[in-house]
Ligand SMILES: Nc1nc2c(c(=O)[nH]1)N[C@H]1C(S)=C(S)[C@@H](COP(=O)(O)OP(=O)(O)OC[C@H]3O[C@@H](n4cnc5c(=O)[nH]c(N)nc54)[C@H](O)[C@@H]3O)O[C@H]1N2
Ligand SMILES: Nc1nc2c(c(=O)[nH]1)N[C@H]1C(S)=C(S)[C@@H](COP(=O)(O)OP(=O)(O)OC[C@H]3O[C@@H](n4cnc5c(=O)[nH]c(N)nc54)[C@H](O)[C@@H]3O)O[C@H]1N2
């Protein structure tokens with residue numbers, strides 16, 4: 001009999017409400033939940049196609065072990081866990097805890113158990129080798145918040161529901177559905193701004209899907225910091241800023257003024273290619289519009305100075321009078337008593353604090369206990385104390401998602417032990433010793449802690465698992481409990497964790513993600529405070545009484561700054577020396593052999609590298625192509641669909657070009673997440689995006705440097721945007737001869 005279950009999508013950040021139709025424990029279909037108070041019947045193609053992923057014949061259903069011949073054989077969980085445990089103990093005994101590492105990818109963030117258990121396990125183990133997708137995504141945000149507020153885990157979000165002038169810089173929410181902001185139906189949210197007479201201005205090198213609906217201001221890639229410095233310059237220079245208020249809120253106002261004095265829009269225009277008059281006009285609008293905000297994301301994170309750029313975004317909001325006020329850039333509130341004390345206490349723990357440790361290779365600071373993923377390959381291949389010998393990869397595909405995948409791929413083969421937890425065989429775990437099958441989101445209950453302070457309308461939803469684990473799939477946190485058991489004999493802190501787990505189980509109160517989440521729900525905004533607040537929320541209540549989720553406040557509350565700043569004087573620090581030192585990096589030498597600039601882009605029917613196996617998302621055929629401007633194409637003799645070679649100082653790939661006016665001349669956009677090379681189990685993905693050179697697309701990150709000297713200094717961010725490249729027509733004769741060109745088309 002078919003059952004309908006309320007749940008929500010956990011692929012990307014709006015967490016849209018879904019209705020799952022389930023028959024005999026099998027997921028039959030997914031459709032958007034009309035009664036969800038925020039997503040109101042919206043879901044994107046990825047969300048709907050997820051039925052195909054849950055039921056994908058290529059999905060991993062059993063543990064696999066690599067055979068000496070190189071292929072994989074099915075083994076039991078018992079065998080897998082006992083062999084992995086033994087080998088892990090061996091590595092620990094011979095090389096110590098500091099030789100064991102973990103990389104967790106983007107989907108880990110969408111599972112509370114997965115994130116928490118990995119963080120606790122690795123922290124107690126005491127290894128610096130913790131890596132995540134964050135150093136290709138958002139770690140600069142945490143570091144900017146660390147310097148500005150003393151609190152790495154706070155981030156202001158635009159008050160979409162009330163803002164009247166929104167500048168979006170380096171984000172494409174109509175395709176990405178919003179990031180570091182959970183705002184279901186974002187397209188509608190943005191349209192409502194213009195409908196109420198407001199403005200949405202998109203500052204982007206590409207005339208994106210978002211820019212096409214609103215106003216577009218093109219910008220030269222990786223010059224956002226200069227543009228933002230100019231906005232600050234104008235605000236001070238023209239006396240627009242309320243300096244008295246500013247001085248009450250922040251320290252370093254005079255230093256900031258002195259610094260930005262050198263960045264008049266007339267000075268930066270040569271680099272940003274933005275008309276100085278336009279910059280002045282934007283600065284004035286940001287100040288004079290009562291409800292205005294600036295919002296930046298991935299495009300402002302992956303340049304050479306991502307931490308500085310993100311800090312400048314907040315400074316522009318602050319100086320314009322738009323930070324922490326209604327309609328501006330606001331802070332979500334967890335509403336948990338003592339949350340600030342908790343963050344302050346965590347800051348004292350060296351394994352959590354910014355730069356509490358630095359990487360062995362490259363001496364880069366850790367961010368929230370993680371090191372830059374770009375360094376993984378060199379940490380594996382560089383001998384000496386602390387060399388990485390055993391690596392777990394969960395919910396990640398770093399061979400495609402981090403710089404220089406070729407280097408990582410061969411490094412993986414040198415490890416003593418590589419274990420992957422995934423729902424698929426991918427380009428990374430093709431090099432693992434063991435691949436363990438994980439549950440998809442619909443096979444686990446969840447309440448997502450990491451997104452609670454990011455909803456533009458404060459909201460809470462919990463879900464039960466809608467189907468049981470498929471095949472022998474298991475949840476990651478339960479596997480981590482097994483690893484904790486295996487290592488208990490070796491490591492004192494791991495032994496205490498194991499003892500705690502065992503005792504809790506014995507007393508019938510096992511530590512589970514649900515218990516932890518329940519605690520947060522009950523203490524937080526709208527929670528029942530364990531009976532102190534009548535009618536308040538608990539995990540059970542959310543499930544039983546709020547199947548579509550619960551809106552817990554009408555809107556974001558202003559006046560949250562003091563709760564978020566951990567500095568004793570309660571003021572923002574504008575000019576931390578580390579941040580100011582980054583300004584020197586804004587000077588760049590022109591790279592004459594590589595006159596074009598590479599940027600990234602996301603596609604509506606992809607999610608990074610892992611949704612190219614769903615037939616629904618491949619309908620009508622997909623191509624993987626470089627977008628370039630007609631002027632750049634013509635001068636290189638390239639016509640629509642021609643094959644071209646794209647080269648940077650670090651690598652070379654070949655793919656077709658798509659010629660479009662919708663990009664700034666001199667800029668080339670290539671989506672990441674392609675380069676499916678047949679080594680995994682992705683039948684559809686491997687066969688997709690075919691052209692004369694092959695199928696599966698190419699890995700754009702072959703063009704990106706993993707050299708520590710090329711990483712952003714404060715957060716170890718990979719430099720994936722604004723990278724100097726050259727594009728040339730691919731020699732026809734080589735295509736006809738079937739020569740595979742480029743380092744990464746394999
Ligand atoms: N459909 C879809 N949705 C997704 C994903 C996906 O793969 N597909 N991925 C999810 C993930 S993991 C994330 S982190 C979010 C990301 O969410 P967003 O940040 O909104 O997504 P992007 O498309 O990467 O947007 C970056 C924008 O920055 C522009 N850009 C590039 N370089 C520069 C620059 O130097 N300056 C400026 N001003 N702009 C620049 C690009 O042209 C692009 O439009 O999306 C999530 N949602
Ligand atoms: N050039 C360039 N590179 C980029 C970016 C860019 O904009 N440009 N963006 C970067 C960003 S923002 C991100 S977030 C990273 C993403 O980088 P990664 O997270 O390393 O890669 P994904 O492609 O998201 O791979 C996710 C893997 O998780 C698996 N998976 C899905 N759900 C689950 C689950 O519930 N449990 C488990 N165990 N596995 C699961 C999928 O099968 C897939 O193998 O890419 C980064 N790389």
Ligand code: SF4
Pocket residue numbers: 009010011012013014015016042043044045046047048177
């Ligand atoms: S936008 Fe699409 S993928 Fe993202 S949460 Fe909503 S339905 Fe899921």
Ligand SMILES: [Mo]
Pocket residue numbers: 106133137
């Ligand atoms: Mo991401």
